[in-house]
Amino acid sequence: MAGALWVVGEATSEGLARVSTEVATLARGLGEASKRDVVGVVAAADPSTAAEELARYIPRVLAIAAPEAADRSAAPAIAGRLAALVEREAPGHLLIGATPDGRDLTGFLSALLGWGVLVNAGSVEWTDGRPAVEQSVFGGKLLTTSTFTDDHGIITVRPNSTTAEPASSPGKVEPVDVAPSVELPAVTLVEHVDESSGTVPIEEARVIVAGGRGVGGPDGFSVVEELAAALGGSVGATRAAVDAGWIPFAQQIGQTGKIVKPDLYLALGISGAIQHKVGMQTAGTIVAVNRDPDAPIGEFADLFVVGDLFEIAPAIAAELRSRSG
Amino acid sequence: MRIVVLTKPVPDPAAGQERLTAEGRVDRAGSPAVVNGNDEYALEAALKLVEASPDGGEVTLLAMAPSNAPETLRKALAMGAHRGVLVTDPALEGSDTLSTARVLAAALREMEYDLVLAGADTSDGGGGVVAAGIAAILGLPYLSYAARIEPAEGRVRVRRLSATGFDVIEAPMPALVVATQGARSKEITTRALSDLDVDGATPGGAAATAKVTGSRKPEQRGATKVVRVPAPEAAKAVVDFLAQRRII
Numbered sequence: 023m024a025g026a027l028w029v030v031g032e033a034t035s036e037g038l039a040r041v042s043t044e045v046a047t048l049a050r051g052l053g054e055a056s057k058r059d060v061v062g063v064v065a066a067a068d069p070s071t072a073a074e075e076l077a078r079y080i081p082r083v084l085a086i087a088a089p090e091a092a093d094r095s096a097a098p099a100i101a102g103r104l105a106a107l108v109e110r111e112a113p114g115h116l117l118i119g120a121t122p123d124g125r126d127l128t129g130f131l132s133a134l135l136g137w138g139v140l141v142n143a144g145s146v147e148w149t150d151g152r153p154a155v156e157q158s159v160f161g162g163k164l165l166t167t168s169t170f171t172d173d174h175g176i177i178t179v180r181p182n183s184t185t186a187e188p189a190s191s192p193g194k195v196e197p198v199d200v201a202p203s204v205e206l207p208a209v210t211l212v213e214h215v216d217e218s219s220g221t222v223p224i225e226e227a228r229v230i231v232a233g234g235r236g237v238g239g240p241d242g243f244s245v246v247e248e249l250a251a252a253l254g255g256s257v258g259a260t261r262a263a264v265d266a267g268w269i270p271f272a273q274q275i276g277q278t279g280k281i282v283k284p285d286l287y288l289a290l291g292i293s294g295a296i297q298h299k300v301g302m303q304t305a306g307t308i309v310a311v312n313r314d315p316d317a318p319i320g321e322f323a324d325l326f327v328v329g330d331l332f333e334i335a336p337a338i339a340a341e342l343r344s345r346s347g
Numbered sequence: 348m349r350i351v352v353l354t355k356p357v358p359d360p361a362a363g364q365e366r367l368t369a370e371g372r373v374d375r376a377g378s379p380a381v382v383n384g385n386d387e388y389a390l391e392a393a394l395k396l397v398e399a400s401p402d403g404g405e406v407t408l409l410a411m412a413p414s415n416a417p418e419t420l421r422k423a424l425a426m427g428a429h430r431g432v433l434v435t436d437p438a439l440e441g442s443d444t445l446s447t448a449r450v451l452a453a454a455l456r457e458m459e460y461d462l463v464l465a466g467a468d469t470s471d472g473g474g475g476v477v478a479a480g481i482a483a484i485l486g487l488p489y490l491s492y493a494a495r496i497e498p499a500e501g502r503v504r505v506r507r508l509s510a511t512g513f514d515v516i517e518a519p520m521p522a523l524v525v526a527t528q529g530a531r532s533k534e535i536t537t538r539a540l541s542d543l544d545v546d547g548a549t550p551g552g553a554a555a556t557a558k559v560t561g562s563r564k565p566e567q568r569g570a571t572k573v574v575r576v577p578a579p580e581a582a583k584a585v586v587d588f589l590a591q592r593r594i595i
Contacts (some may be wrong), residue, residue, distance in 0.1 A: 035511075085422065095507070095514070097489070101483070112352050121510070122492050123467075126481070126489070127479075129475075130447050130482070132480050133449075138444075138556020139474060159471075160358075160360075161360055161366075165565050167559070171558055206489075208518065209517070210516060210517045211515075213514065217512035217514070226510075277470050278385050281473070307592050309567075309589070324568060326438050327572065327585060328575040329581055337579055337582030342580070345590075
């Protein structure tokens with residue numbers, strides 16, 4: 023199995039993180055191009071649900087039970103066992119979703135294995151016997167292609183880079199036993215709090231409706247939420263709106279928040295300053311509503327509506343509802 | 348409370364002059380530099396913790412950067428940090444994330460601290476993997492994406508943001524904490540690579556584990572369509588546009 027491509031699946035409280043299904047789909051394509059085996063691996067207190075889900079995309083999935091992960095912070099709890107399995111089975115490359123847990127795990131594995139990292143891949147191709155990783159840098163101004171200088175490496179893959187497609191036939195899950203190569207210091211999980219309103223996290227959302235300073239206050243976000251609900255999307259915000267305390271930091275998009283790549287980004291009362299633009303400019307379609315005809319967002323939106331968001335956003339929501347009958 | 352804040356000077360995204368050198372590295376001389384935005388969150392959190400600590404404390408900046416970085420670090424010192432340590436050496440140019448983690452870990456080995464604070468990622472590299480690497484190398488408890496940091500009786504408790512809410516996690520100090528949001532003069536010493544005991548391979552571009560092989564400009568977005576009509580018609584225009592693009 024030397025040289026295999028490993029997809030490190032991320033277990034969540036619901037099962038498997040969606041980005042892992044995208045990474046698995048991408049890896050399957052790379053496996054065909056490189057004639058290398060593609061193997062999934064999931065390490066968690068109880069990896070079975072996530073491993074079964076990953077096996078819908080990959081022929082073979084290794085499931086590592088890491089009982090200590092039950093009451094600990096995930097990445098430091100599982101990194102030691104994953105590193106040991108990598109040392110034992112000697113895969114060529116690891117592909118991991120670029121989520122908070124995925125990045126933490128990547129940092130640990132890179133240091134424990136001495137492997138290089140290429141981060142935030144938008145696409146990966148197999149060229150000259152190696153993965154060639156395309157990354158968007160400088161806030162989307164440039165796309166670079168990079169390779170590793172040796173035969174190993176870890177690639178983090180940005181959510182929404184690929185559309186997940188299950189394999190034609192499901193794969194098999196193999197439980198494996200492996201002791202950690204090192205014991206990383208335990209970080210105790212004291213409490214798990216779920217605040218989600220049932221919407222998709224903004225990094226994974228296909229539709230985002232975001233509000234900025236022009237929304238005017240916490241009450242103004244009800245307009246943003248109403249339109250997001252009408253479009254089946256998630257709510258995002260600029261740093262100005264977060265700093266003002268109108269909406270939690272988890273929704274912040276931009277240089278100091280999340281980088282997102284939805285199919286539709288609908289910006290309400292957002293001027294489009296560079297610090298925000300770098301977080302959303304690779305969206306498939308950008309629609310902006312702003313009172314200021316000279317707002318910078320007008321320079322890179324696909325559709326720019328000049329007007330009052332408090333009139334236009336509810337009108338769009340009403341129009342959507344009337345068309346869906 | 349002694350806190351070290353990992354601080355990276357990055358090309359100022361607002362200046363819009365970021366570019367790569369011929370070797371495919373970030374051209375750090377070709378653009379004005381600023382302190383990475385997420386590191387400012389970490390610095391603000393550190394200053395608040397020291398302020399709230401009954402026995403006071405000290406905030407030290409630690410950066411690995413070119414020798415012209417003191418200018419940028421002075422701005423961070425002006426925010427209230429007490430001193431700065433700059434690891435700078437021509438041999439560090441082109442270091443990748445793994446080398447960076449090794450060098451910063453080596454620098455931290457020579458420092459005394461209760462907490463190391465870092466930003467979630469940087470606006471130039473954007474990988475968000477260096478801090479975890481440092482924790483693994485030093486064997487420090489690692490608590491990331493911290494929206495609230497509460498030290499008490501030798502332990503640190505953190506509210507870690509998750510996709511659906513938050514986790515409360517806890518570990519003994521010293522620990523490495525990655526801050527997300529914070530709240531809101533002095534000396535810089537410089538260390539050359541030879542002053543530090545760096546384990547693993549030598550850092551710098553020659554030892555990099557990855558290299559840039561090409562670059563291109565992204566496809567330009569098409570021209571902007573501007574709509575300036577009363578709300579009901581504007582709403583119809585938006586929904587028609589979304590339907591035409593098969594988004595709805």
